[in-house]
Each structure stands twice: as structure tokens, then as C-alpha cells.
Amino acid sequence: MTVANSVGIVTAQKAVFDQPITLSSGAALPRYELMYETYGTLNANASNAILICHALSGHHHVAGKYAETDKAAGWWDNMVGPGKPIDTDRFFVIGLNNLGGCHGSTGPSSINPETGKPYGSTFPLVLVRDWVETQARLADRLGIKQFAAVIGGSLGGMQAMRWAISHPERVRHCLVIASAPKLTAQNIAFNDVARQAILTDPEFHGGDYYEHGVVPKRGLRLARMLGHITYLSDDGMGEKFGRELKSGEYKYGFDVEFQIESYLRYQGDKFSGMFDANTYLLMTKALDYFDPGRHFGGDLVAALKTTLAKFLVVSFTSDWRFSPARSREIVKALLDARRPVSYAEIESAHGHDAFLMDDEPYFGVMRAYLNNIAKEIAA
């Protein structure tokens, strides 16, 4: 990664909202905080803002580093920066940590001001549309009436779609990457196995593990390992790990032998040491519940007819968790709704993870599309 086109050293900010919010579930939060970062400069008429919506385990740290010594940059640093497809020389880019997250925004691990204890099991479930409402309030706070684009991959793509439906006049372009119009039974099933791993961990304590001074690490680790399998493709995994043995020979036991086991356990350990299990549960439920056609008699076309944005939909050939067929459903619904849409189906061996990776055709499509947005807002 070249430092030359990085946004450089960034600082996270916190927005405090004292106006209560009633969520889709009926539950309400009297106040909440959202962590966010911005890159680039908002222009005089506030027309160059782009909102980046994060996926299951994402957060507000999209690009740059907090300190030169940081090992890794933000999670989409390859896409966001000066001269990059989402060009911070031209756009004012916002990343935030969603409500219910565990990276500083109000979530299950935050202290409930009413009890002085972490919310834990009392934190309400949050839907994608609730996130969009909180993001809209953040946009109000930053003086942004209309986004040049709302962009997201996976669960982030669902937020982008929901933005275009909930606030048609506030979204000029909607970029939906490696996403789906709603989850299939198989996809919900994967999420439920992940949740069961957490919920049945003896250290889960009904979600109130904080007060016991423990975390359901084993459950979260398993959930993440399962997730990782579904984010990679069979071919990609075979290419990267094959049947390679760590020590070169069979050990006739249950310790780590194959490289893939080593990789998954490492990823599981790393993740379970830094992510909150309640947030993981909440994020997977938001995925499961997402179904924008639901309030339109199950008709996605009717839901999308309300939109005013132009759409770019992107999928990746080896992604089976959010397969191209699911993106084509979005495209078909948009076409039937007579909404402007372009669609790219990128050849990739990287499965669902492909949306986070460097890939010339993918970046080419993104760059071309965003370049036109930049020209459009400058006109």
C-alpha cells in the first residue's frame, strides 16, 4: 500500500444525540452516540458528500491510520483516498459505526445511563432502517441535505438500498455491492448457527456477561470461523490453503494440522478478542430482518419505485453468500421499477470477501462511476 494516496492520519469523532429514537421494534433509546470519521472536504453547497455504510463487522475507521505506527489502515483504505475510486480530493467521505456497534457507538456493551451498567441483554434489536434514521440524523448534524452517493458492501449495501427507499430525495446515487434484496433461508440458517454458537456459550449469561467479567469468546470464535468459510469460495480456499499441513505430516489428533484450520482458528481468536458478541448477534439479526419489500406487500419493485437515486449494483462471480443471482434480483427489480441502473458482475475467486479486495475491473467500474458523479456535482 503506497502512503502517497492515503488519507493519512485520521481522528475519530463522536456525535451525541439527545433526541430519543424509537426503533422499528418499538423499543426506544433516550440518547445515543455515533462514532464517525470524515475524509476530504465538504464543498460550499454540501453536494459532494458520500456515506460509506459498513458490513457485519465493520466500523467507522474506513481509511487512513490513527498513528504512523498502526499496523493496518482503515478497512476500505484501498478504495477510499486521494486519487482512489472514492476520491477524497473530490468527495467528502463519511464512515460511521452503526448504532448497536462495539467500536464506540452506543451498543450493548455501552453503559446504560439509567442503570449505570452495560445494556447487555436490554439493548434493543436494531433494523437496517433504524440505522438509516440514525445516519440521517448524523447527516443533518453535518449539514448534508443530499448525499452524492451512499455506498455499501454486503450488509452495507442493504443500508444503501434502504437509504434510497426511506429518503429518496437525499440520495443521488446508490452503490450496492455484493448484497441482496433480502436473505435466503440458507443465509439466515448460517446466521442462526453463528448465533447459536454464541447463545449456548456458558459464558454468555443471557447477554449480560459484562457484569460477570467474562465474554462468550468460544461462541463468538465459532461464529466467526463459520462466517469466514462462507466469505471465501471453495476455489479461493483451495488455492490459498489446499490440503497443506502445518508440520508437513499427519499427527493423528485434533490439534491444528491443516493450514485452513490454522487460518480459521487464528481469525476466530483475533475476532473474538476484540468484537462484542451481543453486537454480532444484533448485526446478524439486522441482516435476517432486512426485507425492504415487506412494507410494500412483499413487492420489492414497488419499494424501489419510490426511489429517485441512480443505482450501481456490483457482484462477484465466486460469492455464494451474496451470489450474483441475488444482485441480479435487485437489478431486475430496479429495471421493472424503471429506475436507472448499471450492473457489473466481476470475475473473482475471492468469494464474498472480493468486495474488499483490489481488483482492476472492479476498481475500474467504481472509478468510472464515481468519476461521473464528481463531474455531475461539479456541473
Add this chain to the structure above:
Amino acid sequence: MSAVNTLRPDLKLIAGWIKPGSAVLDLGCGDGELLHWLASHKQIQGMGVEKDVGQVVSCVEKGLSVIQSDLEYGLAQFEDGRFDDVVLSLTIQAMHNIEGILQEMLRVGRTGIVTFPNFGFWENRWQIATGRMPVSETIPYQWYNTPNIHFCTVNDFDRLLGKLGMRIDEQIVLHQGEPVEFLPNLLGSLALVRFSKR
């Protein structure tokens, strides 16, 4: 500036068949040259379908709506009667399911426009007569390395349209960009056909 002159001769003729403000679907739209021209000169509502991602990028650069898709899978993403004109330019000879795509064209559109290299062109016939597979301006590939799998003559194509219950509205046969009126199936190398349901 007359940008019409920058269009390829066959595309220029196709453009001439399309009414201002029409909804146009261009199948195998390449870099979007035709759609881009029609959008800026005839204010059409354009949509392209293209298999190659590099070409898709070129279309996106031009600000066109483009769907990356393989035409062999049909046009299921488009509703019946969604378009006025559906264009398939220099692509049909490389397709497997020709009857399928012609029927799909007239399902999603009122008018179909197809252009293809005329295998009946005398140079092609001559090369066959001398014992070789034709290589010419409109068929520039060697037999062993070609995307083309279904060659036909102008007469063959017309007959197929008839078999499918389709009507020829207009037909122009070109050679080196100039219309050929006399013996078009012999003296023309590139055919353009506009057709609709009978």
C-alpha cells in the same frame, strides 16, 4: 460539429432508424458508442447489455446504463414491451441460440434491429470456391480462432425471420459503408435488418 460522422457507417444507419426519445436496448453494446450518440443526439432512454467487463467500464465512463450479462442467458431481466427498439449489432453470428435471442428481442421490444456479416458476399463465395474458409473485412478471423459460430447469408436470415413469424420492415446491405442495391446478397458484405412481429 456533426458527430454523426464519427459513428461507424452501420451504426449511423441504425441511428437513422431510431426515433428521438425512444427507449433503446443495445445488446452486445460494446463500449456504448451507439447508445452514447443516440443519448446525446436523439435524447433516447438507452440501456446496454454487455458481457465484457472492460467494455462495461467504457459504458459506465460514458454515463450509460449498462447491465453486464451474457446474451446466451436471454433477456429475462427485461419486461415484455419495455423498449421501442432492440439492437443486436455484429453479435448474432457469435451466438448459440439465435432463434431464442430473436424472439426475446421482440418480446422486450417492438422493433428489432440486427446487423451481421453476409456470408453470401462474393469474396466469401470465391474463397469457398477456391477451397478455403473466407477471411474478409467483415469476417476477419481464421476458422480455427474465431468467435463466430453461425454464419448466414442475407437470404438465410430473411427466411429465418419468416419462419419465426417476423416481418422485415427495412433492410440495407452495405459494402465498405456504401449501400448495395444491385444483387445485395452477392455484392454486400454487411447486412442491416429492421424487423417486427407480423
